[in-house]
Amino acid sequence: MHRPDIDSERVIRIERDILAKNNDAARQNRARLAATGTLALNLMSSPGSGKTTLLVRAIEDLKAKFPISVIEGDQQTENDAERIRATGARAVQINTGKGCHLEAGMVGAALDDIKAEPGGLLFIENVGNLVCPAGFDLGEAHKVVVLSVTEGEDKPLKYPDMFAVADLLLLNKADLLPHLKFDVGKCLAAALTVNPHLQTLVVSAETGEGMAAFYAWIEARASLSRAAAVAQA
Amino acid sequence: MHEMSLCEAVVEIAVEEAKRNGAKHIRSLVLEVGVFGHVDPDALAFCFSAVSHGTLAENARLVIECIPGSGWCLDCAKTVPMTERFGACPECGRRHVQMSSGDELRLRELEVE
Numbered sequence: 001m002h003r004p005d006i007d008s009e010r011v012i013r014i015e016r017d018i019l020a021k022n023n024d025a026a027r028q029n030r031a032r033l034a035a036t037g038t039l040a041l042n043l044m045s046s047p048g049s050g051k052t053t054l055l056v057r058a059i060e061d062l063k064a065k066f067p068i069s070v071i072e073g074d075q076q077t078e079n080d081a082e083r084i085r086a087t088g089a090r091a092v093q094i095n096t097g098k099g100c101h102l103e104a105g106m107v108g109a110a111l112d113d114i115k116a117e118p119g120g121l122l123f124i125e126n127v128g129n130l131v132c133p134a135g136f137d138l139g140e141a142h143k144v145v146v147l148s149v150t151e152g153e154d155k156p157l158k159y160p161d162m163f164a165v166a167d168l169l170l171l172n173k174a175d176l177l178p179h180l181k182f183d184v185g186k187c188l189a190a191a192l193t194v195n196p197h198l199q200t201l202v203v204s205a206e207t208g209e210g211m212a213a214f215y216a217w218i219e220a221r222a223s224l225s226r227a228a229a230v231a232q233a
Numbered sequence: 234m235h236e237m238s239l240c241e242a243v244v245e246i247a248v249e250e251a252k253r254n255g256a257k258h259i260r261s262l263v264l265e266v267g268v269f270g271h272v273d274p275d276a277l278a279f280c281f282s283a284v285s286h287g288t289l290a291e292n293a294r295l296v297i298e299c300i301p302g303s304g305w306c307l308d309c310a311k312t313v314p315m316t317e318r319f320g321a322c323p324e325c326g327r328r329h330v331q332m333s334s335g336d337e338l339r340l341r342e343l344e345v346e
Binding site for chain 2 (some may be wrong): 010016132162196
């Protein structure tokens with residue numbers, strides 16, 4: 001018989017969000033980035049979609065206009081950070097070890113190292129994984145998902161979480177399209193089914209095709225971040 | 234396997250709450266997981282036993298309650314069930330539905346002693 005008066009067992013109502021700690025850290029990151037007018041973009045994709053190549057090209061093309069820093073997430077090695085540093089940008093590598101995604105606390109620690117200059121860009125290259133990073137807010141202004149045309153055109157339907165949380169889809173490696181049976185329209189339609197608010201650009205980090213539109217997208221948002229920081233100050 | 238780090242957060246919150254309530258052991262935890270959440274309940278259960286080892290939650294029973302998806306259809310002006318994120322309204326077939334549940338990831342309650 002259940003005797004609550006003498007029972008040492010009890011039920012505690014909690015109702016706490018499991019991601020609260022990550023979300024708190026993300027909020028702190030967002031406030032720090034806002035104070036310096038830094039536009040932070042969280043780049044996510046499967047391994048091998050060309051994220052680092054895309055970043056290297058974007059940094060080369062934008063570094064005259066913005067101070068740029070990069071946080072690189074990988075399970076192992078400094079290889080990507082070294083590729084980024086070769087462009088002259090500041091880069092901090094986070095090795096997640098067994099971890100499959102970046103969390104806001106890791107990004108906060110990396111921000112301490114980076115000391116971003118005001119009004120700059122911060123690219124956060126997440127661990128190559130089309131699933132896990134989707135659930136973790138890092139404090140970025142926008143999530144950008146990179147998909148390459150050598151992957152299946154139905155990827156947005158197979159991995160909807162990532163496409164649902166992203167603000168921009170970059171369909172990369174467009175220079176390979178003549179050699180592939182990849183239906184760009186079908187892929188973009190799949191992405192828009194999962195997320196009607198998603199913006200999409202078809203690019204090639206190799207040839208530079210479509211990159212100007214990506215830079216225009218960045219510049220428009222960077223000027224908003226700068227203006228907000230000036231208004232706040 | 235981001236379920237590993239989610240489980241770490243679950244155990245951390247549970248142990249914190251149990252200590253605050255003067256409990257010596259956690260017997261069970263009830264988690265609410267939305268069907269559209271980025272979480273696989275089986276993977277959570279698998280990770281939980283590893284992560285809870287050596288804590289107040291060791292050997293605790295993890296109860297995972299799946300929260301079905303639902304949303305507010307702007308055209309029908311009512312709450313309708315949803316089977317996919319950004320899915321169409323099952324009644325009018327249009328996609329003007331704002332998700333209202335199915336994204337939960339919450340520790341609802343603990344049974345402690």
